[in-house]
Amino acid sequence: MTAPAGADALSRYTFPAADCSRIPYGMYRDPDVFELEQERIFRGPIWNYLALEAEIPNPGDYRLIEVGDTPVIVNRARDGSLHALVNRCSHRGAEVQRNLHGNTKVHTCCYHQWSFDLTGKLIGVPFQKGIKGVGGLPADFDKACHNLQRLRVETMNGAIFGTFCEETPPLEEYLGPVFTHQVKRLFHKPVKVLGYQRQRIFGNWKLYTDNLRDPNHGGLLHMFQITFGIARLSGTGGARVDADGKHNLSWAAQGGRTDQDGASDGGYAGTDRGDMNIKLKDPSLLRYYKEFPDNLTLAVTSLFANAALQQIGNTLAVRQLRPRSADEFEIVSTFFGYEDDDEAMTRHRLRKANLAGPAGLVSMEDGEAVELVHRAIVRDMDKHSIVEFGGRGPVTDQENLISDVPMRGFWIYYCKLMGIRAGETA
Structure with missing residues (x-):
């Protein structure tokens, strides 16, 4: 019996740290790795x-x-x-x-x-x-x-999941209590589909899953989000992970720390990201009508390995990740509201949908950032990215936004499924 396609590729790269605080660039660019992912990740024991x-x-x-x-x-x-x-x-x-x-x-x-x-x-x-x-x-x-x-x-509550593997545990067990709650939170009553967005990005799909699990970038990359206070690194927010680290919730909330709390320690000092005085002529785009029992105004729930449940204010969507090759993937976003929304709320949701997607006021930079990384690492696949914001070691919940710890959780579980022994040299 021959080894599965791509198996030899895993010997080309090393994860020098068991906590995956160093990620070899080759895992993003190697087509043999991509082939192995189809068997061990997407056709493996996941939902x-x-x-x-x-x-x-x-x-x-x-x-x-x-x-x-x-x-x-x-x-x-x-x-x-x-x-x-x-x-x-x-x-x-x-x-x-x-x-x-x-x-x-x-x-x-x-x-x-x-x-x-x-x-x-x-x-x-x-x-x-x-x-x-x-x-x-x-x-x-x-x-x-x-x-x-x-x-x-x-x-689960109208969301459909599938697996190729007979050994995959039941869906609720796979999600765990925290992320079962997140699915049921978003789909707590019947929904109606409002429309779709499709975006093709010329980069590796895992660069996007990294991005979803990196709350640190949101308060630095996204000017609209920072300027108008949707989520700033000095505000109240954080990340939650499941027991395996594979799923992640990046969140921001009303109340708690103020937007200026990070100013005294030089948070935005010396950058062009610190002007909090610009105002919108029509601030209704940013208005949030409370519709959940918690205070979360931004909640992006990343489910290993191909989905993100999105709440940006009152804009609700599911993003489905569709890898095409090692160098290309597509995001299909399904925007929705609830069946009992009145016409005014539906209009509000559709208007706020302009915050997300390939031309979104908040998230249009994400695709460009992925492509910038993918292009830059092409000739140094044996080198590593640094994933240390929030510290090294065990993957745990984060009570601030200046962290990429959840990104390491994804990679630890990824290595487990792929048969990679992180922390051991070849």
Whole structure:
């Protein structure tokens, strides 16, 4: 038996610190590493976010997504049950469904017209017996042996997750109590989809997961966020992690420390990020209508390995990460409100959606930052990034925003799944 594709790549790079406070650049650029990730991460013992039930409310509704780089159909069957099917015909491997979304009674491959029901069962093979006994498939061909590949599916409050692995623990156990709460917090009542954004970024997908787990950058990179007080490093905020460190909540809240608390120790001194006196002519863009029992005004929940649940004020969304290659990935954001929102709240949510996404007033810099790193590390893949804000050692909750400790939590769990022994030299 040969080693899986990419396995040799892991010997090319070292994690010199067991706490993953040093990340080898090659883990972001090496295509062999990317191939191994498809097997051990996205097809491994994790729950991947797939879609919202609100996106496929009726029998026959479907959407096309990707899990890692594997194309998947998520649909609701005639009996209302939910299914996730690899979008690859069992005949010759063509994509079966080509429309991004729709409603159908059957998925039919355009190549040779093999058809599958909404549970993935092969139900139709044209000319299976040939014509008058000539041609066709062998007499012992059994359609039941050639269904579409299925993922295990679980839901939580209308959010759909899938896994390729039979050994993946139940979803609630995988999320743990803190992140089960975060999913149920955001989806505490029925939602309605307001729209989508898609962004293609020419960098490695893990640079984006790093970014999601690095609250330190938000109060330094994002000028709009700093200037108008959405989240400043001197304000109240922090990060929470689960027992494994794999999931992360970056948060900011009303009350607590004031925005000026960091001024005396030179926080923003000497930078162009410290002018707190600029005002918006129309501040309604920043208005927050309290709708959760806590005081969080910004909560970005990163679920290992492909999703982020977003609350920026009253803007709510799920971001799904879709890796294309070692050098490219896509983010698909699904914006939503609640079914009982009135028209004014829906307008407010849509207006505040301008804060996020590829041209967002807050987050447009994230994609550029990822690409800046990806380009700069190309010729020094044996060197390392420094991940020490918040200190070295165990990964724990952080009660301030000047930390990238949660980023190390991601990498510790990543190394576990990939079979990398961090802290040991080759």
